[in-house]
Every structure is written in C-alpha cells, then in structure tokens.
Amino acid sequence: MSHPPLVFVDGDQGTTGLQIHSRLQGRADLQLLTLPDAERKNPVRRAEALNQCDIAILCLPDAAAREAVAAIANPAVRVIDASSAHRTEPGWVYGLPEMEAAQSARIAAARRVTNPGCYPTGAIALLRPLVQAGLVPPDHGVVIHAVSGYSGGGRAQVQAHEGPQSTLAPAFQVYGLALEHKHTPEIALHAGLSERPVFVPAYGAFRQGIVLTIALLLRQLPRHATGAALHDCLVRHYAGAAHVDVMPPAEAEATERLDPQALNGTNQLRLGVHANARHGQVLLSAVFDNLGKGASGAAVQNLDLMLGAACA
Structure with a gap:
C-alpha cells in the first residue's frame, strides 16, 4: 500500500467500539476514519465510509452488521465483524488465531473475519x-x-x-x-x-x-x-x-x-x-x-494480522 491502511470502526460509541478506537489511537501504521457525531447514523455517509476504507471493523447489533456488510460494494474492503451475525456462517474466517496452527495465516489472508464471542x-x-x-x-x-x-x-x-x-x-x-x-x-x-x-x-x-x-x-x-x-x-x-x-x-x-x-x-x-x-x-x-481477549483486544489482534498480510 502507498498509504497507511484506512480503518473504519463502525459503531465506535459502543463498549467494544470505544475500546477498539482507544487501542488504535496514535498508531502510525494506520489511519482511523471517523464520522462526525451528526453523521454516525446517516446511512449514506456510513456506506461511503464502509466503501472508502481498507478494513472495516463492525461493532454493531447483528441486524445492523448484516446491513453494513450488504452495503459494501467495494471488493477491496476487508471486514472484521465483532457482532455475532457471522460466527457460524460459511465464507467467514473465525477470528481466534490460537484455535489451530494455520488459523493466524487464514485470518491474515481473509476478506471476512468474524470476531469470536x-x-x-x-x-x-x-x-x-x-x-x-x-x-x-x-x-x-x-x-x-x-x-x-x-x-x-x-x-x-x-x-x-x-x-x-x-x-x-x-x-x-x-x-x-x-x-x-x-x-x-x-x-x-x-x-x-x-x-x-x-x-x-x-x-x-x-x-x-x-x-x-x-x-x-x-x-x-x-x-x-x-x-x-x-x-x-x-x-x-x-x-x-x-x-x-x-x-x-x-x-x-x-x-x-x-x-x-x-x-x-x-x-x-x-x-x-x-x-x-x-x-x-x-x-x-x-x-x-x-472487553479485551473477549472483544476489542481480539479485534485489534485480528486487525494486526490482516495489516501484516496487506502490507507485506
């Protein structure tokens, strides 16, 4: 990538989203895309942000997470879903790197990662x-x-x-x-x-x-x-x-x-x-x-794996 990867945390005012945002603040290896308070619930602006970023982290209720994924038309956008919407869905990589020897590599290469509960x-x-x-x-x-x-x-x-x-x-x-x-x-x-x-x-x-x-x-x-x-x-x-x-x-x-x-x-x-x-x-x-290994910490761990693959 010619620029630091752009990361959008959709739902960054919830308990998990706030902690993810806090953990990513000040990092030089990525850019955080944030929406002004007045635009956070605007579906047009959210869809624009989702399609503009390199990696979207969804900290949303299940139904809203499914809607967010459906709104992504840009095939280059990669997703980490912190909701439970996709944890048993085919085509999503389960984001527990320690689950087995090859799991970290799967997460690093994935387009769609579902964060564990x-x-x-x-x-x-x-x-x-x-x-x-x-x-x-x-x-x-x-x-x-x-x-x-x-x-x-x-x-x-x-x-x-x-x-x-x-x-x-x-x-x-x-x-x-x-x-x-x-x-x-x-x-x-x-x-x-x-x-x-x-x-x-x-x-x-x-x-x-x-x-x-x-x-x-x-x-x-x-x-x-x-x-x-x-x-x-x-x-x-x-x-x-x-x-x-x-x-x-x-x-x-x-x-x-x-x-x-x-x-x-x-x-x-x-x-x-x-x-x-x-x-x-x-x-x-x-x-x-x-809120650490059970949510935001795991999401950042998965993000780091995906960033390593993207920047390699």
Whole structure:
C-alpha cells in the first residue's frame, strides 16, 4: 500500500467500539476514519465510509452488521465483524488465531473475519484441543458456567449498573435459562462438539472480566483422559501462543479462587486444569477480559494480522 491502511470502526460509541478506537489511537501504521457525531447514523455517509476504507471493523447489533456488510460494494474492503451475525456462517474466517496452527495465516489472508464471542473464546480455547486430541468425546454432555462483568450486556447493563438507578442493580444474576443463548451454536461448531452444550451465563456487579468453568468427570471420559493428560494437551496446543497461557499444575493445585478481573485491560487468556484424582473430577477454567481477549483486544489482534498480510 502507498498509504497507511484506512480503518473504519463502525459503531465506535459502543463498549467494544470505544475500546477498539482507544487501542488504535496514535498508531502510525494506520489511519482511523471517523464520522462526525451528526453523521454516525446517516446511512449514506456510513456506506461511503464502509466503501472508502481498507478494513472495516463492525461493532454493531447483528441486524445492523448484516446491513453494513450488504452495503459494501467495494471488493477491496476487508471486514472484521465483532457482532455475532457471522460466527457460524460459511465464507467467514473465525477470528481466534490460537484455535489451530494455520488459523493466524487464514485470518491474515481473509476478506471476512468474524470476531469470536466473549464466552465462546474461553469455552472453545479449553474444549477444542481436548476434543481434537480425543480426550473429550464430541458427543460428551458438556456444561459450561461463566460469569462476566456487566459490560458484557452492552449499554443496557452498563446503564443499569452505572446510571441513576444503579443501587437497584442486582449484585449477581444468572440468565439464559431457556438454554437458547446465541453463543451456544458458535461454541458447539468451533469446539468440534456434536452434542449441544448446556451454557449457563451470568453477570456480576463488576464492570469487566470473565471466569468460565467446565466440570468433567474422568469416569465419563476415555481412560487416558487424566488431569495430567488434559493439562499437557493444552500446554502443547498453546506452546508459543503470545496471548494464551496455561497454569502450571502446581499453581492450579494451589489456586483456591479465580478473580474474573485479574486480566482486565489486557489481551491475555489464562487457562487452568484443576484436578482432583481422589474424586475423579476435573475443573477446566478460563480467565480473561470480556472487553479485551473477549472483544476489542481480539479485534485489534485480528486487525494486526490482516495489516501484516496487506502490507507485506
């Protein structure tokens, strides 16, 4: 390219968009295309911006994201969609670089990248390597529990916890009890599960951060699926991954509490295998920032991969 790539963040006033914009401010290797406040919701100006940029990052509700993609007539424009609109759609590259060895290269070369959901980031990171290694059968009845900061609920939850009625906001709430959460098909597809997992999400009264856990009974898994084997599988899979690390066994054994806010402000994902051989039980854990590796940090990581390919 003869000029720094032009990046347009469509929806840069939402929680994810604001953080992406903040992370990109001051970078000399790209230009940020922004619309004045009065033009942000003007469909003509938005369409012009979408077709003028080199890479568009969509931080929009699902329906609006689909409309934005449909409005792109310029075949040179590349897209990172941070919504859940395209996460199970053919033709879109799933934006979890650590998912497998070739994924970073796929993202770097892609025209259309779909950013992972926050909860699926942790669930897939834990499950996919174990399923591929034959340690967790694809048809295993997986139950996933996750607690996120309230920013995961978007503006409505942020307003409920930070607005004038914040004293009425619950300290903790479990939701998705109909077991139809939109992240469930995404988790099943990209984790390689043939049996739909049970996904139980919750919000806590903290702004951001996630703890996600998956409990396993070793007697329900193949004989070679010990706690040590599960841990070693994850260590091998993420060897050399800059943004994912796995707790050493001694640390996992000594850990009595997990702080969902421990990695806030970073693009890091920390995985753990907490095993109790006496009871034949294992708890898999993931801690990360729902607005970092779970959203804006992941989008910028994918953008950097795509910029590297474009500028090569």
